[in-house]
Amino acid sequence: MLVTKLALRNILRNRRRSILTILSMGSGYLLLSFMLAMSEGSYNNIIDIFTRDHTGHVQIHRGNYLQRPSLYKTIDNVDSLMADLEKHSLVTAVAPRIYGPSLAYGKEKTFPANVIGIDPLLEAETTYLKEKVKQGTYLSSGMTNSSKMTSNGYFPAMIGKALATNLHLNIGDELILISQGIDGSIANDVYEVVAIVGSSESYERMNVYLSLDAMRQFLSMGNQVHELAVSLTHQSYARSFANQLTREWSQETDTKNELSIDPWQVVEYAFYNSMQADKEGNYISMGILIFIVSIGVLNTVLMGILERTREFGVLKAIGTRPFAVFRLIMLESFFLAIASCLFGFIFALPANYWLTHVGITFPDPIDMGGILFETMLGEISLFSMGLPALVVIGSTLLVSLIPGIRAARISPLQALQAA
């Protein structure tokens, strides 16, 4: 088409101006993309780290266990449930847990402790628990091994740092737990401390971890658990997965319909709220950035068009219809915008790639709730690469509208008189 050819030729004609325009708009794209990648990346990174701390992406309980925990609200038919879940394409791991608040006794002192029965293998796939072992060895892999007693004839237990300090316990010491079983009997047993996990501020600090088997023996429980923590391929699927599963299972009759399935946003709503607030703050700063980029685009494009008023006057004088002039201007702007985005993209891609996989390391690692953040990571996504393009192209076209219309309507006489 003639218009297209003309547009392209015009761009190439004033190479320096075009190049400067592309450079300017392209850099705007690059920076915007980088900022977006960084904020999306850190946001997702933080959520990832947080949910892997102990929550998981989705949690399943019986009834209202989440709001009012009780020893008696158990999930039965655990094995078949877990098998069902693992078949799902989105599910990467399922960790079962039994909770039994108890009294822990060390050498002289007593302290309340949260005793949690876990499957060590599955837990390691779902959370960071294994990496948090500061001293000693993680509960051995597999259900049977960790149910084996240690050489002393006791079941092994991992305890949190604060509990270990308060009870003056070390690796190899005896830990006594007293609680009430699910049948009302007095639960009491001795365990051997094989590992100390976490720090004195982390979630694990007053916890004791036993294997599921050991826990079941302690509380006289059968094939039951209190919680299933599900890990998905990406945390963003949590809500939709939870909703979908709730719909599927509400139809079933084998107690599946009594189960509550909650995404991490519900389980950890305080954290979620603060993340949202933070995100909103981020949007504001992003908005400001977009605004500035738009002004840059405005500046560039406007100047480009206005300076060619004389040229457009000539065009109109030789008979070009107003609409054609308008179309020409819009097309030029559009091509410039596309070129700028491509240009920006070429640099943005490697930059974001680096950010995603290497990231910016903080001079001091930052401790957020016991989790150490050392690097700020980025994220390559449609959002971080696509939105800047939308902004640049959109603002370019928007900005070209009015001068385009003006140029289209100007009388050739007036145009040629403008110096």
Add this chain to the structure above:
Amino acid sequence: MRTLFRSTALIIILLLPSTQALSSEEAITLLKKIDELYRSDNSISTMKMNIVTPNWQRTLEMQSWTIGMDDTFIRILSPKKDRGVATLKKGREMWNYFPKINKVIKVPPSMMMGSWMGSDFTNDDLVREVSLVKEYHVEKEDYEDKHRLILIPKENTVTVWARIEILVQKESLLPVEQSYFNEKGEKVRSMYFSDIREFSGKKLPSKMSMVPHNKKDHKTVIEYVELEFDTTMDNDIFTLRNLQKRFN
């Protein structure tokens, strides 16, 4: 259960004068009798405790020795799982022994308000020496064929209850119902006495049922199978050593 641990060596404090001088005299006398109902120098007993909760039901059989109001030793005989578990109370301190792990554990304050062995009685109920006469103002009124004693805690009394009411059978002068009320006047829990039998020459209700009104489907029933007062008793029973003794 609480009444079990009364001591004979109590000084009866005269109550402050009330408007109904005459009836409060009778009331005090009656209350004193109730207070001293299960009291003795010492006692040995065998009892059954049936605990009902919405999730499980259990019956414990226990043997218990008491001296006055200070020392108590209880050992669980059945069910087999809990056989040998024992509790020793000396003064205001309490210890538990668990034979399975062969350990003696001192009961910390956090456990004190917790239930004793899962029942509706708290550790605190066992530990505290409460003399109703000493700690409550009492008034008496008539209620059908029973006396109704209304107990209001004195200013220095440490208790969560705003009011206790005891219904006493006029004929036998034995308690039928003891109810605990909160500040709003709501009945929070009641103990029902029944099945009068004769133990060591004394006629007593052998069955006590504690029913909380604010928790559904919970009940604890204590039944005395054997109960002997003022026999010869070895002081060695109330030692930590005895607590840990192997029992089969």
Add this chain to the structure above:
Amino acid sequence: MSMNLVGRLAKRNIFRNTRRTLLTICLVACGLAALLFTDAFVRGMTTSMIKISTETFLGDAQIHQQGFREANDIDIYIKDTKALFSQLDDNSTIKAYSPRTLSGGMLASSENVAAALIYGIDADKEAELSKLKKAMKRGRYLSGNADENSSNKRISNEILIGDDLAELLEVDLGDRIVVTLSQAHEGDLSQELFRVSGIFHFNDRQMDKNMAFVHLTQGKSMLGIKGVHEVALRLQHTEQADDKSLGLWKTLNNTNLETLNWRELIPQLSSMLNMSSYSTLIASIIMFVLVALGLINSMFMSIYERHNEFGILLAIGTRPKQLFWQILLEGFFIGVLSLLVGLILGTLLSYWKSISGIDYSGTEMSGISLNEPIYLIIDYLAFAKISLSVLVITVLSCIYPAIHAARLQPSFAMRKAL
């Protein structure tokens, strides 16, 4: 041409193409305003968070007996309080202090039982330091020394609990609460009767659910100790907490006592604030770069437009250096104008929000509930610094275009046509 002329020409040239100049000024001014606003916001947020943490209950610093914080053992308490208090009274940096006993215990009502942290506090001193008095939702705060009551007993059995705890225990004002705790030094159990005299609401779940307050005398007698576990301090200015050179840190840190400021007591908050400032820094850098780019673009546009003119100027003998300075000065003037506009815009926006604030209430960040809106804080020195930086960037951005203009060949330049 003299420098004076260069200056005048520069000024006039700017306004030759008013539209472009205005747009450029707009760009730079907006960038500057955004930076100023962000600075004020971050300052406001930081101060807010610090204020909320330290003023609600923590204090700017706290004194404990050495070893108390690690072991959390009620046996480890500050024994010689009289000497310590006179020391604190004499220290002018310390605005207020509040001694507290602290122990875990059980609260029992007729309906329920709950575990809680029981603080024994000096009513008057605590009111000067923390927000407890202001947090009272129902009933009254603990009676102070000014309140004379006929029976001391009525004062001493006052207890304050949070609304969540009151709900759990199903109690209301005037109801009975029996507090059970273990005395220090392997002592007996201690049980006392209290009456709910006030219910507070801190909008912090931890505090509303797990804390109870009684009179210091009660706390001491129940625990059987003559000292206190903790003394919270408020300094004349919160910033002084970071000044480790102050004498008080030395005098109050010895074999017996350990005095830490809020940063050391809640390191999570400190970390979060550091991260905030870090991301703000990155955002600012990006902003600077954008502004610089826009400016360079603009300058180049204007130069190209005047190629002809420059060519003539050079041809009639203007020295390249003067042309260089002219361009630079143009940039400088644009910078100054942008600075003015940006400064006014930024200051106005920040000022408006410093009065009306940005409402974040309901959210929790790093364990701190934001129960008040964030008021922006204008630090004029910081504003000046940022504005000057923008000016510097502006001028620096013009160097390249200016060099280009100076290096023009007259004949080449004059050849530019349409």
